[in-house]
Amino acid sequence: MLSENMQKALNSQINKEIYSSYLYTAMSMYFEVEDLSGAASWMKTQALEELTHADKFMSYVNERGGRVILEALKKPVFSWETPLDAFSGALVHERFISASINDIVSLAREEKDFMSDNFLQWFVAEQVEEEASVSEVIRMFKLAGGAGGGLLMIDRELGSRVFIPPAAE
């Protein structure tokens, strides 16, 4: 059985994961308007991945006999100055998510809830990848320096990302 505090923390994380999907969908729509279809597709894939994160949390809460309570989503930002700004915003957001997961791990350890601690380790590892993949895109945009040809090459590269459901990983 989950403690009340743990259930609250997990529900809050479910909201953050679904919001992440909402934010990356907003970024995808921004890239569509900017005619960067590869970046739009990359963000759409990211948005789908975030829903699988939320789903993992929801399944876990149910398995532990808890109650999933969905909260309202806040309106995401929908416009950025440049593609680099959008990806920089994504990195800030992923760091926020990492900190949030670390806080839940701390709570699990305080409460000696080793089942939750063990469950959360998948997300601790995932956040390393999440931050690294966004940082890699930022590095590419910085190297291209906003130049037309470079931007197109990056966009093509971003468009090659495919969605891999966690079960098939």
Ligand code: FEO
């Ligand atoms: Fe679900 Fe991007 O963290």
